[in-house]
Structure formats: C-alpha cells, structure tokens
Amino acid sequence: MQEANSRRSNRDRTEATRGELIAAARRLFTEKSYAETGTPEIVAAAGVTRGALYHHFADKQALFRAVVEAEAAAVAKAIEQATPRTLSARDALLAGGEAYVAAMGLPGRTRLLLLDGPAVLGRAEMDDIDGRHGNRTLREGLAATMRAGDLPKLPLEALTSLLGAAFDRAALAVDAGAPAEDYRAVLAAVVDGLVRKTSS
Amino acid sequence: MQEANSRRSNRDRTEATRGELIAAARRLFTEKSYAETGTPEIVAAAGVTRGALYHHFADKQALFRAVVEAEAAAVAKAIEQATPRTLSARDALLAGGEAYVAAMGLPGRTRLLLLDGPAVLGRAEMDDIDGRHGNRTLREGLAATMRAGDLPKLPLEALTSLLGAAFDRAALAVDAGAPAEDYRAVLAAVVDGLVRKTSS
C-alpha cells in the first residue's frame, strides 16, 4: 500500500534524479553558457547535491552531453511534426528549414546546440548526435530526392553537412535579430540552384 | 650606445611582451583548447608572470580575442595571396574557398576559429572579426559579381553569411579527415546553382 510513497525503487530514484539534473542543467545552460554555469548551481536548482551528480554522470561534460542529446531530439521532433510529407523536394527542404529556424528560436537553444555544443563536445560528436536526430531527416530526404533524379548526384555526406551548416547559420543569425526574410530568400535561391527543375 | 640593449623604451617593452604572450597563447590554444589552457601555462611559455598578462589584457578572454584576431588576419592574407584576381566570379569563389580550406588545415586553426571562437566570444563578435578579415573579401567579391549581373539580386549580408558558413563547415570536415574532393564537388554545385551562366 505504500509502494509509491515511501518506498521508491532504485530505478525510480535514478530516473527521477537524472531527470531533475538534466532539466535544471538545461535551464541554466540555456540561460547562461556552459562555462558560466557551475555544478554547485545546477545541483542547487535540481534539489540534490554534487554527490548525486557525480554518481550519475562521469563529469560535467557528460551531463552537458545528455542535455544536448535531449535538446537535439526535441528539435528533430518539432521539425518532423511541422513538415508535411506531401511536398515536392524543394518545398520540403525549405519547409524543413523554416521549421528548424523556428524551433531554434527557443531562447538559448542556438547557443546550446550551435555554439557550446561543438566547442565542448567537438564537431565529431556533434555530427554523431545530429546524425541520429535532426540531420537524419535531412539526409534521408536528400537521398530520396537524389534517387528520384531531382537532384544531381553528389556525395551525400558532404551535401547534408553543408546544407545543414547553412541552416545552422541561418538559425543563429535570425535568432540574433537578423531579418528572417533575407535568409529565407537566400536559402531558397541555394536550394533552387541545386534542385533540378522537373520541367527540364 | 646602450639604447637597444639595457635601456628599452616602454613602447618596445609593451610590444615585445604583448607579442610573446599572444604567440605563446596561440601555440597553446591551437595545441589544446581554450578551456584546457590555463593562464599559468601561458605565461610560463611566454617567459613572464601572470601580472604582466593582466596588465596588458583585461582577462583571459581578451587575450584570446587578440589571438583570434591575429589568426583571422593571417588566414585572410593567405587567401588573398592564393586567389588571382583574373578569374570569373564562379572560379574566384571556388578558388577562394579552396584556399580557405587549405589555410584552415594548419593544426588547431579550425578549433580556434570555428569552435572555440564562436563559443567564447559569441557569434556577433566573431562576425565582426570575420567581417574585417576573411569574409570581407568574400562579401566584396559577391557584391561585385551581383553588380555585374552574374548573380541574382539577393540580400548581401545573408548570402555572405550562409556561403561563409558552408565554407567553414567544409574546412572543419576536411580538417577532420573527410574527403576534400566530396566537399569541393558540393561547393561547386552550390556555386554553379547560384551564379548565373554568362551565356543565358
């Protein structure tokens, strides 16, 4: 009768503590930067001690990695929900880009995923994370478009990487206050330059 | 007779000390990362004390800024020297990009300028630095090409920013071991998609 109240299983405790740590860290990492956020502040916000943190995570960087992973998944989910599957290759690319920039508008997300992430975890690990989430959709979409013949045959990894970099920079600029219309126009021009017109 | 030996002017002392600090910091920041390099190590390598560092620079970040500024200038110089001015818009863009990726191959440069730089100084300040050095050439080249009618009318800032982001990512990937040929091909396709054919 008291199974849920006083006696918590170890797995429940772990899950709860890890969750609160990640949530608190996410809030602080997006309000300030990774370097400016100390572990004492994180554990205070999560209501635990530093002992709990270092029991569940190898170090501060491992906690950061968990936060980035979760945030990247959230962004990918937002994009997939906002991008209908019934569009042409060109329109799907632009709609996805639009959704990406919009999702990145959440305060602090660009710094977390586009500035601190690469610096703290390195580009290789960020590529790995992106490849499992946001960029996966992009790469698969590009592959399908290429197979359909609407896109010239190009190295898939490089194409995904460079288009992703352009979307990243657009998100960063728009989030910093640049006119979204300008970046939308340039992205459209780039995509139109790449996608083979169906009439040709 | 002893003007150069025992009696050094204050300006000479400042110049020498600042220079050695920047040189030592540059070496360490490219060997390791910004976060992994401590000021005690920097001043030891420069042969001075931390007092000298904090006399000449407001803080560690200000020294980092000076290093980034110098390195960005060096990259810009390398590009200008390697890019002949007698090429078409398309070829000039690709040659410049090639020179950029090559210049970024110097060990640690990508991390310094493309990872740590944006994270430590912020995108706004990095844009400012880039705008005074590397990206300035790019923007001016694009503006000239647009005026000549070989490029559709697009917002110049956004176009420069997004193309620059693609070059950045290519430099990062190639430096990390990705096949340069793949990235060259994709960049060429993007540029070819944008540049209006002179025959049209």
Add this chain to the structure above:
DNA sequence: AAATAAACATACAGTCTGCATGTAGATTGA
C-alpha cells in the same frame, strides 16, 4: 633630480572540479 607613471612581480581570496570516504535505503540470496 624629484615626481609621476608605466611595466611588471608577488600574494591572496574566492570559486570550481573531481574524487575519496561515509551513510541510509533498496535488493538479493539463504
């Protein structure tokens, strides 16, 4: 040449990270 200012060197306070050790609660095996 005295006074002032600049270029350092030294010492200190505060903070942070990672680890080592200690303890209470949960799980397991007999």
Add this chain to the structure above:
DNA sequence: TCAATCTACATGCAGACTGTATGTTTATTT
C-alpha cells in the same frame, strides 16, 4: 525474514584556476 551486499546518494577534501590588490622596479616627465 534477515543478514549480506549493492545502489544512491551526502559530505569533506585536494588541487587548480581566475581575477585583483598590493608592492617594486624601470622609464618618462617636469
């Protein structure tokens, strides 16, 4: 069911680092 063990924490400590305050030497000014 109960002791043994293991997990999930809490507490305390050592080392390192950053920025500043203060002292000292060397150049510049008057």
